[in-house]
Amino acid sequence: MxxxxxxxxxxxxxxxxxxxxxxxYPGGCNDYGSFEMLCNKCKKTIVVDVxxxxxxxxxxxxxxxxxxxxxx
Numbered sequence: 399m400x401x402x403x404x405x406x407x408x409x410x411x412x413x414x415x416x417x418x419x420x421x422x423y424p425g426g427c428n429d430y431g432s433f434e435m436l437c438n439k440c441k442k443t444i445v446v447d448v449x450x451x452x453x454x455x456x457x458x459x460x461x462x463x464x465x466x467x468x469x470x
Contacts, residue, residue, distance in 0.1 A: 439460075
């Protein structure tokens, strides 16, 4: 099965850059959702919409993944 991926970069309000590897399966079953993360710099919790496929995507750097939230 083919996959598509992209690098997603977001900034916490403290200025810390967080990198996410966004992965999705074209034409496949995709679980839409977001990541709840703990910023490595300021230790605040932030939520970032990842879109699809939240299960195949991952936090690369800048934060620790706490939870995956799914959209209905």
